[in-house]
Amino acid sequence: GAVVSQHPSWVICKSGTSVKIECRSLDFQATTMFWYRQFPKQSLMLMATSNEGSKATYEQGVEKDKFLINHASLTLSTLTVTSAHPEDSSFYICSAPIAGASTDTQYFGPGTRLTVL
């Protein structure tokens, strides 16, 4: 089946620094990737839709200048948390549907746990 990887799996950083999270589709191409955020005991909340070769689409309430998304290739999307603060600590998950297929079926990465001190 389709596999999505994320790197790193966990990261601890100091407040004010930036952190980059990578999402890769390993055996398929993905023109669209989704970035979710999950707080403890909460559901996954869609943050933004990453589109290869164009700007990302952000959900209401998500600061696009804080959460920079770059979809540089058909297999890679990156999420950069700029000037991270403790309230940005969360579990970030990406997903991707197979390019050309319905976005109804998404394959999820294992997630990245970010802790901001």
Add this chain to the structure above:
Amino acid sequence: AQSVSQHNHHVILSEAASLELGCNYSYGGTVNLFWYVQYPGQHLQLLLKYFSGDPLVKGIKGFEAEFIKSKFSFNLRKPSVQWSDTAEYFCAVNARYGGSQGNLIFGKGTKLSVKP
């Protein structure tokens, strides 16, 4: 706005017990419905999905779910759980607007603990 509610936060069962996890959604139009499972330390995996047709759908590992449109429900069932079913289960809905594809909206998840 659409929402998905899962009735139970944590369910504890003994092996061989039957399982039913509730999921209700709020949206009056056409929806696609999903159940995902997240085993400890692993990523979300699709258990089953409903797009159209037979409202009783069968997924992997002996799971099934029934779509009841009148009740806006899509409950997950398994007749006999195993210790290996210990995981967190998420219900998700994709509301479709005039043929366009919306985004997945997730419930808060139900943690299932199966005692050996």
